[in-house]
Amino acid sequence: xxxxxKDVKLSDNIVKKVLFEKHIDFINDYGQDENNYEYGMTDxxxxxxxxxxxxxxxxxxxxxxxxxxxVVEYIKQCQDxxxxxxxxxxxxxxxxxxxxxxxxxxxxxxQLNAIDTDGVVRYIQGLQQPDGxxxxxxxxxxxxxxxxxxxxxxSLLKKMDVINVEKAVDFVASCKNFDGGxxxxxxxxxxxxxxxxxxxxxxxxxxxxxxxxxxLAWWLxxxxxxxxxxxxxxxxxxxxCYSWWVLSSLTILGRLHWIDAEALKTFIFACQDTxxxxxxxxxxxxxxxxxxxxxxxxxxxxxxxxxxxxxxxxCMPQRIIDKLELKPQYLS
Amino acid sequence: xxxxxxxKSSEEQKAEKKxxxxxKLVAYQMGxxxxxxxxxxxxxxxxSFGISAQLLCVNPDIYTLWNYRKxxxxxxxxxxxxxxxxxxxxxxxxxxxxxxxxxxxxxxxxKSYGSWHHRYWVLLLHPKPNWEKEFMLxxxxxxxxxxxxxxxxxxxxxxxxxxxxxxxxxxxxxDRLNANFSNYSSWHYRKSAVFTDPADSSAWFYLRWVxxxxxxTKDKKEKLMEQFxxxxxxxxxxxxxxxxxxxxxxSLILSDCxxxxxxxxxxxxxxxxxxxxxGQYQQYLQLKD
Ligand SMILES: [Zn+2]
Numbered sequence: 001x002x003x004x005x006k007d008v009k010l011s012d013n014i015v016k017k018v019l020f021e022k023h024i025d026f027i028n029d030y031g032q033d034e035n036n037y038e039y040g041m042t043d044x045x046x047x048x049x050x051x052x053x054x055x056x057x058x059x060x061x062x063x064x065x066x067x068x069x070x071v072v073e074y075i076k077q078c079q080d081x082x083x084x085x086x087x088x089x090x091x092x093x094x095x096x097x098x099x100x101x102x103x104x105x106x107x108x109x110x111q112l113n114a115i116d117t118d119g120v121v122r123y124i125q126g127l128q129q130p131d132g133x134x135x136x137x138x139x140x141x142x143x144x145x146x147x148x149x150x151x152x153x154x155s156l157l158k159k160m161d162v163i164n165v166e167k168a169v170d171f172v173a174s175c176k177n178f179d180g181g182x183x184x185x186x187x188x189x190x191x192x193x194x195x196x197x198x199x200x201x202x203x204x205x206x207x208x209x210x211x212x213x214x215x216l217a218w219w220l221x222x223x224x225x226x227x228x229x230x231x232x233x234x235x236x237x238x239x240x241c242y243s244w245w246v247l248s249s250l251t252i253l254g255r256l257h258w259i260d261a262e263a264l265k266t267f268i269f270a271c272q273d274t275x276x277x278x279x280x281x282x283x284x285x286x287x288x289x290x291x292x293x294x295x296x297x298x299x300x301x302x303x304x305x306x307x308x309x310x311x312x313x314x315c316m317p318q319r320i321i322d323k324l325e326l327k328p329q330y331l332s
Numbered sequence: 333x334x335x336x337x338x339x340k341s342s343e344e345q346k347a348e349k350k351x352x353x354x355x356k357l358v359a360y361q362m363g364x365x366x367x368x369x370x371x372x373x374x375x376x377x378x379x380s381f382g383i384s385a386q387l388l389c390v391n392p393d394i395y396t397l398w399n400y401r402k403x404x405x406x407x408x409x410x411x412x413x414x415x416x417x418x419x420x421x422x423x424x425x426x427x428x429x430x431x432x433x434x435x436x437x438x439x440x441x442x443k444s445y446g447s448w449h450h451r452y453w454v455l456l457l458h459p460k461p462n463w464e465k466e467f468m469l470x471x472x473x474x475x476x477x478x479x480x481x482x483x484x485x486x487x488x489x490x491x492x493x494x495x496x497x498x499x500x501x502x503x504x505x506x507d508r509l510n511a512n513f514s515n516y517s518s519w520h521y522r523k524s525a526v527f528t529d530p531a532d533s534s535a536w537f538y539l540r541w542v543x544x545x546x547x548x549t550k551d552k553k554e555k556l557m558e559q560f561x562x563x564x565x566x567x568x569x570x571x572x573x574x575x576x577x578x579x580x581x582x583s584l585i586l587s588d589c590x591x592x593x594x595x596x597x598x599x600x601x602x603x604x605x606x607x608x609x610x611g612q613y614q615q616y617l618q619l620k621d
Contacts, residue, residue, distance in 0.1 A: 034361075037353035041360060044394040091368045092396040137395075139402060141449040178541040187488055189481045215544075219537065221609050233479070234533050239334070257611035273338070286336045 006237050007225040008282055014270045018299065018307070019277060020060050023292060026277030027053045028065040030289055046089040047078060049289060051101035056293040058108060058317050059300060059308045072111045075102045083126075084119025085137070095137045096127060100149040107156045108320050121159045124150050132167030133185075143184045144175050148197035151204045152314060155326060165205055172198050173210045180215030192223060192232040196245040203252050203313045203328040213331055217255035220246050228263030229282075239281045240271045240291045243298035248312040251301055254331040261302045268295050363387050367400060376404045385433050392437040392444035402453065405430065409457065420459045427458045435469070442473060448486050456493075463494045536572040543579050553580055571606045574598050578616070 031053050034040050042049060050071060057064055064071060078087045078098070085094025086102040099120060106112045127135045127150065134146040147168055154160045174186045175198060181190025182198035195216070202208050223230040223246045229238025230246045243264060250256050270283040271291065278287030279295035293315075300310040309318040313328040321328075341349070363383045370377040381404055384397045392398075405427070412423035434451040437444060455461045470487045473480060542548075543556075557580055564573045578598045581591035599613045606613075 035357070037350075037357050040357045041391075043364075044391075044396065087396070091364075093399045095395060137399075139399060139449070139453065141445065143445075179537045183481070183485075185485060185488070188485050191481060215540065218540075218612070221612055222533065222537075224608050226608075234537065236479070255612075257615070258609060259611070260608040263608060280338070281334050284338060286333055286338045288333045290333070 005225060006231075006235055007227045008229065008238060010227055010267065010270045010283060014266060015272060015274055016266070016269055018269070018296070018304065019272055019274065020306075022274070022277030023272075023279075023296075024057065024060055024062045024277075026273075026287065027056050027289060027292065030278075031064070031066065043089040044092060045098075047075065047086060047098040047105075048088065048101040050074075051104050052289040052293040054105055054108065055316065056289060056296055059293070059296045059310060061306070061308060068109050068111075071105065072109060072114045075106060076114055078102065079115050079119065081116070081119070083138070084116060084121070084123035086115070086120070093137065094123065096124065096134065096146050096149045096153075097136065099123060100153045103153050103156050104314070104316055107324065108316060110323075112157070117157050120153065121157060121162055124153055125162045128163050128168065132164060132169070132171035134168070144172055144182060144194055144201070145184065145197045147172055148201040151201055155204050156314075156324065160205075169202070169205055169207050169210070172201050176210065176212075179219050180212040181219055189233070190219065192220070192230070192242050192245040192249070195220070196249050199249045199252050200313045200328075203330065206329045208252070208329050208331050211253065211331075213253055213255075217250060217253050217258055220250050220253075221255070221258035224259045224264065228260065228265075228267035230259070230264065230267075237282065238267065240268060240279050240298070241281065241294045243268055244294035244315070247298050247301050248315070251312040252328075252330055256301065265299065265302055265304070268299055271295060360387065364394075367397065371400060371403065373403075374407065376407055388433070388447075389436055389440065392441050392447045395446050398446045398450045401430070401450070405454065405457065424459045427454050430454050431458075438473070442477065442480055443482055445482065448482050452486065452489055463490060466490050533572065536576065539576060540579055543576070556580060569605060571602060574602050574605065578602070582616070 030036075030039060031050065032039070034043075054064055054071065074090075075086065077090050078092075079085070079102075080087060080094045083094050085096070086099040087094045088098045102115070103112070103120060106114060124134075127137070127146070129135060129142065133142045133144075134150045135142055136146045150163065151160065151165075151168065154163065172182070175182045175184070175188065175194075177183060177187075177190045179190050181195050183189050183191060184194050188194070199208075199211060199216075202210055222234070223232070223242065225231060225238050227238055229240075230242045231238050232242045232245065247256065247259070247264075250258060268279070271279045271281070271285075272295075273280060273287040276287055278289070279291045280287045281291050296307055297310045297315055300307040301312060310316070311318045311321040311328075312330075314321055314326070364387070367380040367384050367387075370380040381401070384400055387394060388397050388401075408423060408426050412419035412426075415422070431451060431454055434447045434454070437447040438451075441447070455463075455466065467487070467490060470483055470490070473483045474487075477483075557577065560573050560577050560580070564570070564577075567573060578595055581595045581598070596617065599617050602613045603610050603617075
């Protein structure tokens with residue numbers, strides 16, 4: 001009878017607020033210099049990294065020190081004129097993950113016209129498979145993450161009609177599991193990250209009827225551990241990025257109140273690096289922009305004052321989603 | 333970045349580390365530049381091909397390098413067709429080296445999407461793919477970490493490819509399950525529940541699903557209720573048993589008014605036992621009012 005719960009122990013002296021100035025400095029310093037080791041070695045995820053950093057800044061009511069024009073100029077150079085897709089950085093190959101991130105940034109800055117949006121639409125359209133699923137790029141890896149990327153990108157561009165939405169929905173529905181969760185492909189284990197992708201996908205396609213609301217919300221709220229943090233699957237350690245994936249899904253399902261918000265806030269606060277700024281996956285680990293944006297976005301869903309309101313489906317500032325008149329579906 | 337502990341270090345150590353990092357960064361940037369500028373459709377530069385393997389061993393997430401290697405493989409594939417005698421054999425050997433590379437990358441990082449996909453892509457192109465060896469590799473990885481969903485997903489691709497019957501697949505997950513009861517990844521495959529450790533959440537996620545089966549008769553439900561009550565005597569503070577009683581008496585299966593009062597009691601007790609999820613229990617209590 002000795003099942004131990006995997007969890008972390010929080011220290012007693014946690015800063016109970018968001019250290020905005022530190023985080024803004026952290027993000028701005030991070031994205032400055034190709035000769036900086038951490039930054040230079042991660043060029044293969046650059047555009048997504050920019051999306052994390054720029055969204056984090058926006059949620060903190062700040063703007064990039066380098067200037068928005070430079071960002072837009074860089075994205076333009078990452079579009080492949082042939083396929084229309086966008087790559088992680090100049091010289092690398094186009095991929096749906098970075099295509100979405102680029103479109104999210106440009107939508108946030110009201111600069112969608114800076115790129116060839118018809119090219120992007122053509123690219124996404126070309127990645128849909130006969131079974132409705134989406135490949136990540138021309139080499140054919142299939143994953144429900146890519147289904148979500150596809151509909152998010154196309155809805156931001158108001159071009160949902162170029163794909164077979166019904167088949168796309170069928171594929172995502174075929175990835176639903178007995179526990180109400182979703183995996184990356186049919187029969188794949190439920191995982192909070194992929195649940196967010198599939199629930200987000202269904203909220204954009206207005207097909208949340210496919211979700212088993214009560215069962216899934218229960219599975220999701222059981223992700224909360226005694227430390228207050230959320231894990232991504234049963235018997236795993238808590239992690240700040242899961243705060244976002246679990247919480248956004250619960251919000252879309254209208255069950256945000258099923259977890260202990262105060263305990264989760266405390267866990268997220270504890271993941272701040274009080275010296276360098278930024279959030280880490282767990283207390284005491286190295287901070288990075290990825291966990292910083294998801295920590296902030298989760299706090300936004302929990303109603304933390306002075307963080308911009310975030311949209312649970314798009315992980316973008318709510319005011320941008322309102323401006324684009326996008327209305328993803330939510331359950332009550 | 334996941335699971336990277338922040339370590340305190342002296343100024344001296346920091347300077348030393350910085351120097352080392354600078355070297356690595358310059359090597360990475362030069363390597364990438366050489367590879368990307370050598371990319372062509374008809375031929376390839378052997379040195380660049382070699383560097384890409386080294387870079388991937390350090391970081392298998394540099395997806396463009398896997399793409400580059402696929403392009404090279406396709407060039408070799410075309411070339412192999414010109415040699416009718418030995419072409420296929422040689423191409424197979426070329427791909428075997430590629431398969432070894434992915435294994436090297438997977439040892440360093442078993443959760444790299446790029447390595448798993450590349451391996452599958454190569455096998456599909458292989459003139460004589462050794463599927464059995466692939467299964468053994470999966471078993472090896474699952475022995476090491478049976479929650480690695482990348483490996484489970486890969487295994488499922490193999491099954492689709494070579495058509496193993498579902499029964500032997502279930503037997504495999506049952507074997508794994510016996511090795512580690514709380515393995516949720518293989519629970520996921522199972523079709524029956526066993527109560528050996530009520531504190532282990534895995535079984536209960538499964539049980540909820542079993543209880544939602546409309547074919548479950550009233551007799552069966554009442555029998556289960558009895559069993560839960562016996563279990564509860566042994567484990568009076570186990571929230572899972574209480575939840576199971578709620579499911580059993582609740583909207584999931586029985587809309588039996590005899591149990592309404594009991595259910596209210598169960599939820600009130602859950603409020604005390606599991607205050608983190610009180611929002612859920614309160615919501616159900618309100619529905620009952
Ligand atoms: Zn994380």
